[in-house]
Amino acid sequence: MAKVTKLTRPELSKSDEVYLIGIFKGTLVTLKHAFKSVFGKSRGAESLNSTGLGVTMQYPEEKWDDELPEYYRGAPALVTDEQDRERCVSCQLCEFICPPKAIQIIPGEIPEGDEWAKVEKRPKEFDIDMIRCIYCGLCEEVCPEQAIYLRKDYAITGTSREEMIHNKERLYEIGGKRVGLVNKWNDLK
Amino acid sequence: MESLIPIIIILAKVIGITFVLTLPIIAYSVYAERRFAAVIQDRVGPNRTGIPLTIFGFKKDISFFGLLQPLADGLKFILKEDFVPSHVNKFFFWLAPALTMVPALVTLSVVPFGSTLFGEKLVIADASVGPLLIFAIASLSVYGITIAGWASNNKYSFFGGVRSCAQMISYEIALGLSVIPVLMHFGDLNLSNIVAEQAKNGWLILPLWGEGLTTERMLLWIPMIISFFIFTISIFAETNRMPFDLPECETELVGGYHTEYSSMKFALFFLGEYAAMIVGSALIVTLFLGGWSIGFGADAWVFETFGDWAGLIHLGVFLAKLVAFILFFILIRWTVPRFRYDQLMKLGWVVFFEAALINILIAALIMTYNRGQLSNIELAGATAGVVIFSVVMFYIAKSLDRMLASDAETPAKS
Numbered sequence: 265m266a267k268v269t270k271l272t273r274p275e276l277s278k279s280d281e282v283y284l285i286g287i288f289k290g291t292l293v294t295l296k297h298a299f300k301s302v303f304g305k306s307r308g309a310e311s312l313n314s315t316g317l318g319v320t321m322q323y324p325e326e327k328w329d330d331e332l333p334e335y336y337r338g339a340p341a342l343v344t345d346e347q348d349r350e351r352c353v354s355c356q357l358c359e360f361i362c363p364p365k366a367i368q369i370i371p372g373e374i375p376e377g378d379e380w381a382k383v384e385k386r387p388k389e390f391d392i393d394m395i396r397c398i399y400c401g402l403c404e405e406v407c408p409e410q411a412i413y414l415r416k417d418y419a420i421t422g423t424s425r426e427e428m429i430h431n432k433e434r435l436y437e438i439g440g441k442r443v444g445l446v447n448k449w450n451d452l453k
Numbered sequence: 454m455e456s457l458i459p460i461i462i463i464l465a466k467v468i469g470i471t472f473v474l475t476l477p478i479i480a481y482s483v484y485a486e487r488r489f490a491a492v493i494q495d496r497v498g499p500n501r502t503g504i505p506l507t508i509f510g511f512k513k514d515i516s517f518f519g520l521l522q523p524l525a526d527g528l529k530f531i532l533k534e535d536f537v538p539s540h541v542n543k544f545f546f547w548l549a550p551a552l553t554m555v556p557a558l559v560t561l562s563v564v565p566f567g568s569t570l571f572g573e574k575l576v577i578a579d580a581s582v583g584p585l586l587i588f589a590i591a592s593l594s595v596y597g598i599t600i601a602g603w604a605s606n607n608k609y610s611f612f613g614g615v616r617s618c619a620q621m622i623s624y625e626i627a628l629g630l631s632v633i634p635v636l637m638h639f640g641d642l643n644l645s646n647i648v649a650e651q652a653k654n655g656w657l658i659l660p661l662w663g664e665g666l667t668t669e670r671m672l673l674w675i676p677m678i679i680s681f682f683i684f685t686i687s688i689f690a691e692t693n694r695m696p697f698d699l700p701e702c703e704t705e706l707v708g709g710y711h712t713e714y715s716s717m718k719f720a721l722f723f724l725g726e727y728a729a730m731i732v733g734s735a736l737i738v739t740l741f742l743g744g745w746s747i748g749f750g751a752d753a754w755v756f757e758t759f760g761d762w763a764g765l766i767h768l769g770v771f772l773a774k775l776v777a778f779i780l781f782f783i784l785i786r787w788t789v790p791r792f793r794y795d796q797l798m799k800l801g802w803v804v805f806f807e808a809a810l811i812n813i814l815i816a817a818l819i820m821t822y823n824r825g826q827l828s829n830i831e832l833a834g835a836t837a838g839v840v841i842f843s844v845v846m847f848y849i850a851k852s853l854d855r856m857l858a859s860d861a862e863t864p865a866k867s
Contacts (some may be wrong), residue, residue: 287788287789290789291785293788294787297494297495301495301496302492307495308495317489317497318492318494318495318497320497440540
């Protein structure tokens with residue numbers, strides 16, 4: 265048998281019934297918040313990295329980039345290895361798994377005589393439509409070559425649809441070089 | 454040519470006080486509301502709108518703490534589509550916004566904004582019926598809201614209109630009754646004279662200089678404070694401000710009486726509310742807080758030192774008091790939660806109505822006593838009368854209260 269406790273709602277005292285005292289106390293609370301905000305001492309401003317005028321971080325001037333976690337999923341980008349080889353071998357797994365179909369790859373052969381001819385393929389074209397991308401990270405997860413990564417760039421903007429399609433060049437520019445991963449094509453290892 | 458000068462002076466006053474002073478104050482009180490609300494809630498508020506220099510190829514915009522926000526708001530209201538739904542009563546739908554804005558601006562005509570500037574009083578109409586005119590015109594603004602609610606042909610709007618109608622009529626009584634002791638004390642209905650009197654002999658709720666230090670004023674202080682409370686709270690209800698903003702209470706009525714309005718017509722309602730707030734604050738400041746007077750006997754010194762320019766200083770003082778009161782309105786709005794409708798009616802009819810009536814009698818008793826027109830027996834009789842009246846009033850209020858409570862408990866029979 266569960267124990268049943270009956271609670272009675274507390275009666276209002278006479279001073280509570282007048283309201284004026286309560287309203288006065290209330291104004292003191294709101295005024296305190298107002299003054300603290302105006303003088304840049306809002307409670308919690310410190311931990312939220314704001315100027316102190318309220319707890320709002322004023323975005324373009326103040327950013328949260330330093331606090332972004334390791335696992336942050338920003339814009340997807342292609343990376344090269346330590347010998348500046350394109351890691352992508354255009355297997356198109358990311359293209360197939362991409363839920364919004366944002367990735368489009370045109371594979372290309374690596375011609376004979378190239379330093380990396382044994383890799384056989386690399387993308388001729390690699391476009392990610394950032395209007396469609398949902399930053400799910402499945403491309404990163406599925407990539408057998410660890411060639412595509414979600415970086416911490418989140419402010420992807422443009423004034424036209426064309427601008428919002430990241431081509432290969434742009435993807436490598438965002439991605440840069442990534443070292444110390446799988447090195448199966450590396451002779452030096 | 455000679456006959457033209459008074460007309461030019463009146464025109465200058467109308468344009469100066471209404472268009473140069475009041476309309477920008479209305480616009481900026483919206484901005485103040487948003488910024489003040491923001492800092493109360495630990496936010497920032499609109500702080501970006503400024504001169505968009507980047508459009509012209511400069512590196513940075515100038516924002517001035519967002520001080521140009523009202524301009525942007527106004528521009529937005531003008532450029533928005535002025536949509537008139539097909540199911541409304543067109544004529545009244547168009548009439549209603551004007552009926553809320555115009556009375557608020559008309560009432561400004563008798564408010565003294567300052568003392569004299571080159572021998573001209575800084576008031577548009579130096580009428581000897583000041584407060585009466587304000588009450589008469591201000592009660593017209595209830596038509597605007599009620600007609601808006603009715604013409605919208607929408608049940609939520611209609612509820613808003615009806616609520617507003619009942620609320621404003623109820624609180625007008627408290628408003629009128631609470632101001633009677635004040636008018637009895639001054640014996641004058643001309644607001645300019647009332648302010649001049651306060652400048653000389655102490656503000657009504659701060660009688661600390663001149664004749665303010667007599668026993669009569671000290672005794673009168675109590676009813677005046679009660680008057681001040683009732684009057685201020687009734688003004689809150691009259692202007693549909695926050696603790697009493699049931700006509701547009703968005704949690705129950707979508708947007709209340711202005712649900713169907715858009716663009717400039719909505720802006721007129723929106724700004725009309727602020728205009729009413731300004732008139733209300735101006736009235737409170739004028740009647741109870743000494744209007745344009747600096748107080749503490751400093752006004753005579755100002756008149757001597759600055760001569761013809763004294764009016765400007767007094768104008769500044771008046772505006773400072775006005776702004777302080779508007780900020781008080783805003784502070785209360787973001788502090789106190791909304792009343793329930795029956796609580797609102799109870800406060801108006803059961804508390805304020807009786808309190809104001811008793812207050813009038815107390816003030817009258819104090820005044821007659823101090824003028825020595827009563828023998829001791831008469832005084833005792835009058836006091837007993839006031840006490841008996843108060844007890845009866847209190848009893849009526851209590852029984853009304855109990856009746857309302859039992860009504861609320863028993864479910865309605867259908």
